[in-house]
Amino acid sequence: MKGKKQNIVYEKLTAYGLRPKASRGFALLFAILASSVLISIALAIFNLSSREVVFSTFGRESQVAFYAADIGAECALYWDVNGKSQTGKDTFATSTDSINYALTSQSVTCGSDTNVTVSTPASGAPVNDANNATNQFSLQNAACATVSVSKSYDAIAGKIKTTIESYGHDSCGNPLVERGLRIQY
Numbered sequence: 001m002k003g004k005k006q007n008i009v010y011e012k013l014t015a016y017g018l019r020p021k022a023s024r025g026f027a028l029l030f031a032i033l034a035s036s037v038l039i040s041i042a043l044a045i046f047n048l049s050s051r052e053v054v055f056s057t058f059g060r061e062s063q064v065a066f067y068a069a070d071i072g073a074e075c076a077l078y079w080d081v082n083g084k085s086q087t088g089k090d091t092f093a094t095s096t097d098s099i100n101y102a103l104t105s106q107s108v109t110c111g112s113d114t115n116v117t118v119s120t121p122a123s124g125a126p127v128n129d130a131n132n133a134t135n136q137f138s139l140q141n142a143a144c145a146t147v148s149v150s151k152s153y154d155a156i157a158g159k160i161k162t163t164i165e166s167y168g169h170d171s172c173g174n175p176l177v178e179r180g181l182r183i184q185y
Helices: 002-015 026-082
Strands: 106-110 113-118 132-139 144-154 159-169 178-184
Touching: 026 106, 026 132, 026 144, 026 159, 026 178
Parallel strands: none
Antiparallel strands: 106 113, 132 144, 144 159, 159 178
């Protein structure tokens, strides 16, 4: 009779949604397990999205630096091809007049950067002589770029070879990204 009584009690408890003592705590264990799986998935998604944000920011800064280098190279190319600076002299020294450019600086306009000074490089740069000349300038307003224009006399071809190197930065103060362009003709 005792076994039948326990069966009746079990049936009544389960009818009301109650469980005997042996299966208590399973719901809590299942809830903790499900919560930990969901938290793990959420952390993985957060980690992935935060890395994507960093990557896209780096891509944007890289693009800014590249376009700054492009602006500097285009400005140097424009003034080299189209000629005279505001003083009436050639903008960049050629190998034959490099000695005169060591004493003077030229001013040009590049977009919103007005009165950009073109000068001979600081010490440690290539020396201007009868066969080589190097000038450089920096843009600071619309784009942050450092541009170097080198000219050398090619005795075999019998003409002057020009190399423009422009290095753009993502910011003028403390750049994180630098991109460069080189044009030779």
